[in-house]
Amino acid sequence: MREEINVETDVAVNNVKISAKDVQVFYGDNHAIKDVTVEIEDKTVTAFIGPSGCGKSTFLRCINRMNDTIDVCRVVGDIRIDGENIYDPKIDPVQLRAKVGMVFQKPNPFPKSIYDNVAYGPRIHGLARNKAELDEIVERSLRSGAIWDEVKDRLHAPGTGLSGGQQQRLCIARAIATEPNVLLMDEPCSALDPIATAQVEELIDELRRSYSVVIVTHSMQQAARVSQKTAFFHLGSLVEYGETSAIFTNPIDPRTESYITGRIG
Amino acid sequence: MDGGGMPVFWVVAVIFVVSVVGFITGRARALQSAAGDARRLHSLPIYYGSNVALWAIVPAAAALIVWLLMQPMFVNSKVIETLPASLLDGGSSIGLVMSDVRRVAEGLDVAVAQGALSRDAAASIGSSSVNIRDFLGSIGVALGSDVSPEVVDAAQLYRGLNATGSTLMSWIVLAISVLGAAYAYGRSNADFRARNVVERGALGLLIGAASIAIVTTIGILFALLFNTIEFFKLYPATEFFFGTNWSPSFSGRGGLSELGVLPLLWGTFYISFIAMLVAVPIGLFSAIYLSEYASSRVRSVAKPLIEILAGIPTIVYGLFALLTVGPLLVSMFGKDTLNWMQGGTAVMTAGLVMGIMLIPFVSSLSDDIINAVPQALREGSYGLGATQSETIRLVILPAALPGIVGAILLAASRAIGETMIVVLGAGAAARLSMNPFDAMTTITAKIVSQLTGDADFSSPEALVAFALGMTLFALTLGLNVFALFIVRKYREQYD
Structure with missing residues (x-):
């Protein structure tokens, strides 16, 4: 614990990476996110916790504008990454998503080879000038995804043939391959067994060195293990946001306390 | 129109009546055996009724179908046996003669149905007394050629056999229906597992529906196959498959x-x-x-x-x-x-x-x-x-x-x-x-x-x-x- 707190003081001096102000999200008439204001720091793991339907995944999906793909969804407010408003009409959401990688709840490798899965992003964005460069990007991404040693001999085997934990690390490597600044993870371990979960959590801790990581999780233990900052959502509002250790040991809001002690949720 | 149409309809109607009566009485008997308390029955009362109805319908219907399939074959072979060899000499096949026989028999049936002939007159008509072709033509049944006495005799035999067959069939099928209903009625008591029997009946119905589809497909395939073989006997297969002219x-x-x-x-x-x-x-x-x-x-x-x-x-x-x-x-x-x-x-x-x-x-x-x-x-x-x-x-x-x-x-x-x-x-x-x-x-x-x-x-x-x-x-x-x-x-x- 002591070591973690030291690390947190380290990152506390880092710049703000994502800054959201008065964000509202509507699904048709349903007001799903109410007045969320939060500042997420660079090179930090930030956990979003809260009961099902509290809006944490919805808010996560605002950060890479994935909500744009839903017809009835409307986002109001101001979200800035590195000071740039991502809902500005100048911003191309497709380009934005290359810079804000996302990892999903269920591992979703494409029905292609492991190599083609990782090369997918670099290919559509033209990141490699030739085959050798592409090979290099694929290897680097797979190494960052902590899966290189397991798949280096079968890069052309289908990605769907890997185990669940390997698939999820492949998806993380795939997201890293487009060289994002931010990694969003929507309950990345909820479909994995404890051993695969431990491997992915270890990887998340590694990723903190290079990226700002935002992770939605149902498991409070996971939030406590991997994150430095925690945000507690309830009924579409951001109830409390702060140092993870503070949220779990000394919550200010009674709703946060009820949730982490298991009285609500 | 071979005289079997009406009996089959009536047989089916009577089987239906037997099954309805069986349903009501079977249900009542089961209830009675439980002293009117449906909770003491093994199955719901409706299952006892259905069981009796099933026994009234299924064996009888099976017998009816088999009989209807077999009777024409039996009658045909009997009639062919009686045909004199002289009829088959003129280059015409058994099939053609038999179609004449059937046509005359049908014509006589039509005549009876229209009232142009009494039932007895139709049974005793011979080629000597009247010109059959003209007579049947006058009531709207056209024949391709004059009919020989042998054909008329065969037609009479054909009608006779069919009439007896139909009567026999009606009685036998009805007897099976009544016996089936009686058997099931006798077993309708509180301990009898009527529900399980009905369950098997439902299974049988579904299997039957599935097999009809499959059997029909196979039947169509065989009809195609036999006629194709027939064609290749008359026309060389290589010329069919590789001929460039139609x-x-x-x-x-x-x-x-x-x-x-x-x-x-x-x-x-x-x-x-x-x-x-x-x-x-x-x-x-x-x-x-x-x-x-x-x-x-x-x-x-x-x-x-x-x-x-x-x-x-x-x-x-x-x-x-x-x-x-x-x-x-x-x-x-x-x-x-x-x-x-x-x-x-x-x-x-x-x-x-x-x-x-x-x-x-x-x-x-x-x-x-x-x-x-x-x-x-x-x-x-x-x-x-x-x-x-x-x-x-x-x-x-x-x-x-x-x-x-x-x-x-x-x-x-x-x-x-x-x-x-x-x-x-x-x-x-x-x-x-x-x-x-x-x-x-x-x-x-x-x-x-x-x-x-x-x-x-x-x-x-x-x-x-x-x-x-x-x-x-x-x-x-x-x-x-x-x-x-x-x-x-x-x-x-x-x-």
Whole structure:
């Protein structure tokens, strides 16, 4: 614990990476996110916790504008990454998503080879000038995804043939391959067994060195293990946001306390 | 009209009455055995009633069906035994004589039914007393030739045997029904597991329905097969399969006809190919638009509209080809302009219209298949910064490809089997030509033309229809099996 707190003081001096102000999200008439204001720091793991339907995944999906793909969804407010408003009409959401990688709840490798899965992003964005460069990007991404040693001999085997934990690390490597600044993870371990979960959590801790990581999780233990900052959502509002250790040991809001002690949720 | 029609109706009616009575009494008896308390019965009262009704119907109906199948065979063989050999000398076959016998017997039945003859008079009528042909002609039953006394005698025997058979059948079937009901009634008491019996009855009903479909398919296959073999006895198989000329003659009996299947196969493939050239891109693109781009409002209007195309009878498409597309193509490619096209009926006309007909098949099957691609794959691709069309091209279509190929093959087998559009749109000339603006014809259209009119079913010109049908069946079966194989392989990927 002591070591973690030291690390947190380290990152506390880092710049703000994502800054959201008065964000509202509507699904048709349903007001799903109410007045969320939060500042997420660079090179930090930030956990979003809260009961099902509290809006944490919805808010996560605002950060890479994935909500744009839903017809009835409307986002109001101001979200800035590195000071740039991502809902500005100048911003191309497709380009934005290359810079804000996302990892999903269920591992979703494409029905292609492991190599083609990782090369997918670099290919559509033209990141490699030739085959050798592409090979290099694929290897680097797979190494960052902590899966290189397991798949280096079968890069052309289908990605769907890997185990669940390997698939999820492949998806993380795939997201890293487009060289994002931010990694969003929507309950990345909820479909994995404890051993695969431990491997992915270890990887998340590694990723903190290079990226700002935002992770939605149902498991409070996971939030406590991997994150430095925690945000507690309830009924579409951001109830409390702060140092993870503070949220779990000394919550200010009674709703946060009820949730982490298991009285609500 | 062999006198069995009415008895069968009445037998069925009486069996029904027996089963209703059995239902009511069986239910009542079971209740009575439990002293009126339904809770002490093993099964609900309705099951006891149903059990009795089942026993009244099922064995009797089975006996009835078997009897109806066997009686004509039995009667025929009995009548044939009595026919004198002299009748068969004149070059006519047993089949022809027997059809005369049946015709006379039918005529006499009609006479009785119309009141022109009393029942006794009909039974005693002989060729000596009246001219049977004139007499039957006067009541509207035309005979092809004068009938010999032997045929009249045989007809009388035929009527007699059928009448006895029908009477016997009625009594036996009714007895089985009553006995069955009585047996089940006797077993209706509180401890009897009527529910389980009814359950087995339901199972039997379902198995029966499934087997009827299968047995019919096998029956059709065998009918085709036997007639095809018959055809190949009259006409060499090599000339059929490798002949490049199709010119059947109806004047002589064989010999003059050339019945090569190749021009028809070529026409079939050419028209189907053009149809697929139209249907696959349009159907696939509209499926992609509907499943990936269209808002739910557009989809709810557009999808049913496209599917209406599938509900239009093919004869209407044929008219569209004949009256609209054909003349339009002639005005574009006819002798006033490019002079590629001589008349409105052409491979192109039929192919285009058939392609339009197939659009909904391709689009609605592909739509289902594209929708079956997991949403997670789309999100994964969008999350990596891919555009919608990149996602479709690089992720969704490759994932859905086996299913789409299956859909296309199913549509192709429909194209190969299509008839009306070809008859009206492509003409009737069998020819091997590369020009898509020439009139050609297909296997199905030729089957129709070989069998319409007065076909003599012992000539190769008529029997060739079965060989054509068999060829077509083998083709479409092969395509369907291949399509199903691919679709099934695809399914394993996501389940």
